[in-house]
Amino acid sequence: MENILIEITSKLTKLETEMARVPSEFATALSQIHPDRIVSAQNLIKYLVLRKTDIQELQNDLHHMGLSSLASCESHTHFQLQSTLERLGQEFEEKDQSTSKYGSDRICHTSEVLFGHTHQEWPSSIMVTMDSSFLEKKNLIRNLLRNGMAVARINCARDDEAVWEKMISKIREESAKEKIECKIHLDLAGPKLRVELLQKGKEAGKVKIKEGQTIWLAESKAGFTEDDVVISPGEKGVISALKIGERVFIDDGLIMAKVEKLQDKRARLKIERNSSKKSKIKAEKGINFPDSDLPISSLTSFDIACLPFVMSHADTVGFSFVRKASDLHKLREELEVFSNEIPPVILKIETKEAVDNLPQLLLEGMKHPHFGVMIARGDLAVEIGFERLVEIQEEISWLCEAAHTPVIWATQVLENLHKSGIASRAEITDAGRASMAECIMINKGDHTLKVLKTLREIAKRSRSLKLKSRLVFRELGIATNFIQGNISEE
Known part of the structure; x- marks a missing residue:
């Protein structure tokens, strides 16, 4: 048991040291924060420090030792960590300002x-x-x-x-x-990224489609035949930003297509999934491009x-x-x-x-x-x-x-x-x-x-009945990307 406590103390101390460095390491970003939100901003970054690492094993050890597993520390991350270390014999001249009450009162x-x-x-x-x-x-x-x-x-x-x-x-x-x-x-x-039917189905406001079918994404109907299914996303610049293999979702994701070919300000799409009950693309339905960086x-x-x-x-x-x-x-x-x-x-x-x-x-x-x-x-x-x-x-x-x-x-x-x-x-x-x-x-x-x-x-x-379940913290990609990106910038 003593060895486990020594290991827990070591891991917590490492995290506490990283959190203590936040005000200096993120000084540029924090200098732009409104004075009323400085404590909140520091707490957010300290929480990201905690979540950039998989600490599930540490949490289990804390739980088994009857200590706080840090499972509900979002609003008071550094304070909770310091409080846990105090129970392991460490002392702090000054504890973090973001207590549970402080966070609750701010919200x-x-x-x-x-x-x-x-x-x-x-x-x-x-x-x-x-x-x-x-x-x-x-x-x-x-x-x-x-x-x-x-x-x-x-x-x-x-x-x-x-x-x-x-x-x-x-x-x-x-x-x-x-x-x-x-x-x-x-x-x-x-x-507004919405379906506009440019050719087949334009008059009716809808067109029938099926899985495996090819359709076109274009800004105009020029160069297409009356039998071609051609849709516009309603915003210029979208098609030129697409890449082969990127997904296109239509009608709240009921229809999923992939970009198969790009040519002359048009994109050929292949319908890979059709969950629409009536198997139709309708005008004014939403279009999403989750893989694309749209200008x-x-x-x-x-x-x-x-x-x-x-x-x-x-x-x-x-x-x-x-x-x-x-x-x-x-x-x-x-x-x-x-x-x-x-x-x-x-x-x-x-x-x-x-x-x-x-x-x-x-x-x-x-x-x-x-x-x-x-x-x-x-x-x-x-x-x-x-x-x-x-x-x-x-x-x-x-x-x-x-x-x-x-x-x-x-x-x-x-x-x-x-x-x-x-x-x-x-x-x-x-x-x-x-x-x-x-x-x-x-x-x-x-x-x-x-x-x-x-x-x-x-x-x-x-x-x-609001009592949070005990959570275990795997690595959170959002946290890792933020911490690594900002430390390199600072």
């Missing part, structure tokens, strides 16, 4: 700024996606407020400024009458045109398809054209590149006092693969907790219930996990009030 404070005060009977805030039809339904917005809506989300990819203004006016009016706070979240549209700005000209309205009405702004830290820097620069007092930005993590760059995105976010992260699981699942979604959404949650940053759990929460009035067993379980986030976003549907009531009951029960 709660930022959550209140972003989502308002949590309704008394609700452990999580609820963000409801607005629809123009809500304006025609008597008392619906009032009932949404009474049943837990804390944030009203307006998708700038739909309707126009006149409709958005009517919805905001109605929400503000009902909020004042009911004396229930409701934040306004304006979601920027971002780049497309996350902030479009349409988004920039929306910014005056955003600055006049938004409590928070959603940044769709953000991929790297420079994207967030660009958005904030554009917002600051109108005022130095800009609304907090919610980073929508919905691409593989955003996941890979999450540490950098979080540090860029911490250049301002308040921001949040939305786990946009729809496009994210397509981009990273459905089988990896559980793993990745947890990794995002861990890193956000380490950065003391609130998380919005989004996409298909109780979707069957929302659309049909009946929930599946699987989505009830998913909603239980969603309730652990600081905010839950629900999309549009015919049964919004029923979804709110169900979520409230699930959230109350799930939160009352």
Whole structure:
């Protein structure tokens, strides 16, 4: 037993020494952080130091010795490590400032700024996606407020400024009458990669396909016959960025093709998987290029045109398809054209590149006092693969907790219930996990009030049982890449 304790002490001391060097080794990056977020930024980097190595064996030894296995140390990584070493006889003149309470208080404070005060009977805030039809339904917005809506989300990819203004006016009016706070979240549209049928099926808006079939991706129909299936991705520059062998997903990943040939601003694709029930490609369905480095700005000209309205009405702004830290820097620069007092930005993590760059995105976010992260699981699942979604959404949650940053759990929460009035067993379980986030976003549907009531009951029960399982930490690729890249830069 003594030998095991000596080995544990040695491994922990090595990690503690690495964490103690973070302020000096990452001095350049930390110098750009908002003063209120310095402790949070340091804790994030220290958590990445911990997660760049597989410590599962160390955790098992700690557990068997009755010591903290570091399994729930996201918000207070260095402090937890020091506390464990103290139990092994070491002393520290000064312990890390990021305690469990500090991290919890920071997340709660930022959550209140972003989502308002949590309704008394609700452990999580609820963000409801607005629809123009809500304006025609008597008392619906009032009932949404009474049943837990804390944030009203307006998708700038739909309707126009006149409709958005009517919805905001109605929400503000009902909020004042009911004396229930409701934040306004304006979601920027971002780049629209959507199917446009250029040749066969153009008139009908859909075309039949099958596995093994060849189709074309092009910007125009020139040079093709009427029998060719030709689709455009809706954005220029996409095709020239593709490489042979890269995957192309259509319609939320139901159809998967691979780039087989490139020629004259066109790409020949081979359909390798077709899970679409009707075996058709439909116009306006989404297209994803998870393997490709696309030269497309996350902030479009349409988004920039929306910014005056955003600055006049938004409590928070959603940044769709953000991929790297420079994207967030660009958005904030554009917002600051109108005022130095800009609304907090919610980073929508919905691409593989955003996941890979999450540490950098979080540090860029911490250049301002308040921001949040939305786990946009729809496009994210397509981009990273459905089988990896559980793993990745947890990794995002861990890193956000380490950065003391609130998380919005989004996409298909109780979707069957929302659309049909009946929930599946699987989505009830998913909603239980969603309730652990600081905010839950629900999309549009015919049964919004029923979804709110169900979520409230699930959230109350799930939160009352909130006790994290003991986790074991294998190497986290995101952490390794960040630490190695930044140390070489410093």
